[in-house]
Amino acid sequence: MEKPEGLSRRHLLALSGGACASAALPAFSQSKLDSDPPFGLTGRFVQGGYAVGKGTPGADIVVDGTSRGPVGPSGWFYTGFDRDAGPTCHITLKTDKDQQSAVVSVLPVTYDIQRVEGLPQDTVTPQDPALLERIKREAALKAEAFASRIDSDAYHRGFDWPLNKFVVSGHFGNQRVLNGTPASPHMGFDMAAPTGTPIHAPQDGLVVLAEPDLFYEGGLILIDHGQGLISMYLHQSELLAKKGQWVRQGQPIGRVGAKGRATGPHLCWRLKWSDRHMDPSLMVVNRTA
Known part of the structure; x- marks a missing residue:
């Protein structure tokens, strides 16, 4: 069993209460860190990782200068570290009365190059106007779903694996070369399994998009x-x-296949927090699979 780690001295740069700016935050001693970590932060403090903490319900969550919405009624809040995150992340919780800030270090990850051959060429470099119009329509559907902001804190309990048995066939963040053409990095964690293998919800949540093809x-x-x-x-x-359905952790949501841009049956599992892409496998509490 490997659980999310608490914040250690290598991750924490500074913490402050009141109204001072993060650039002026004073460093704490090791004893202070051990007894009073900022916001009780836990998680995986690497590129593609995340942090979960607790703060004042309703406080504005400001991450690297951008407001990310309010802390939930239970006090839990989430921060994601992008695939290309820089070496530090500034987290501030603001209320009408005061603010508290922390600056944590984000450790770098070395990404491999993954070459994928045998894809239909129109899935790599689409040219047909009708096809480009379809891609545009589908992008709008996904953008609408990504704008969802439900009031839930299910994430703080961590994830289960969505497949009971699988073989890792592609790691998050790899630079992709598709049919010999350099492409964007792979923002998913690929899990090879036979067609029809049940896919389970890794944690509670609301289905905000369900499209079959x-x-x-x-x-x-x-x-x-x-x-x-x-x-x-x-x-x-x-x-x-279905879209609009509330699913519980462990509930079947679909079956593995090879539809779309794929060379064989597998689940490409992805995770996104606003405009940031994370490695979903890092959210798994039990990583022995």
Whole structure:
């Protein structure tokens, strides 16, 4: 069992209460860190990772200078570190009376280059006007779903694996070369399994998109777990959940397939927090699979 780590001295740069700016935050001693970590932060403090903490309900969450919405009624809040996150992340909680800030270090990750051959060429470099129009329509559907912000804190309990048995066939963040053409980094965690293998919701959430046959993603489901943390399940052969449905951890939501841009049956599992892409496997509490 490998659980999210608490904040250690290598991650914490500074913490302050009151109204002072983060650039002027004083450093704490080791004893202070051990007894009073900022916001009780836990998580995985690496590129593609995350932090979960507790603060004043309703406080504005400001991450790297951008407001990310309010702390939930229970006090939990989430912060994601992008695939290309810089070495530090500034987290501030603001209320009408005061603010508290922390600056944590985000450790770098070395990404491999992954070469994928045998894809239909129109999924790599689409040219047909009708196809480009379809891609545009589907992008609008996904953008609407990604704008979801439900009031839930299910994320703080961590995730389960969405498949009971699988082989890792692609790691998050790898630089992709598709049919010999350099492409954007791979923002998913690929899990190879036979067609029809049940896919389970890794944590409670609201299904905000359920489309059976998108051009790139094939069968696609998006689940909002709260505060804009949305998980994605690509290339499904069959959907078992519908848009607007609340799903519970462990509930079947679909089946593995090879629809869309895929060379074989697998689940491409993705995770996004607003405009930041994270590695969903880092959210798994039990990582022995």
